[in-house]
Amino acid sequence: MAYTITSQCISCKLCLSVCPTGAVKIVDDHYLIDSELCTNCVGSIHTVPQCKAVCPTANGCVKQPSDYWESWFSKYNSVLAKLTNKQDYWECWYNTYSQKFSEQLKKQQVVV
Structure with a gap:
């Protein structure tokens, strides 16, 4: 190749x-x-x-790539890598959101 x-x-x-x-x-x-x-x-x-x-x-x-299937799998792996990065982004977002939400709940519990 x-x-x-x-x-x-x-x-x-x-x-x-x-x-x-x-x-x-x-x-x-x-x-x-x-x-x-x-x-x-x-x-x-x-x-x-x-x-x-x-x-x-x-x-x-x-x-x-030397043949069709090799180029297809190359493109597939590239797209999959991008999707995996997006998953990391959403996981980070969820962790941040849940942390801030739990902090707000604790503040409300202290006030009551």
Whole structure:
């Protein structure tokens, strides 16, 4: 599975200099990774793809899904992660709300 450069690329040129196979190219001021040359740094001295390792943005260089189902599950996991974060938000909201509500109940009980 080759890597691809996304729209979050900031054109820092770090991936150009570290790619051991020279798969990173500039075409019409856009950075591209040639899937024919990209080996994910397998067979080199590196244990992780160097374009991904040096990218200053977290999502400037990502794995490109090789088939339909792989891309489907990738999208599914992305959406699921977002939903999980929302759940954390609501759990935090509920805890804050319940704490403030219980404080108000205690104040009312003291007054009575």
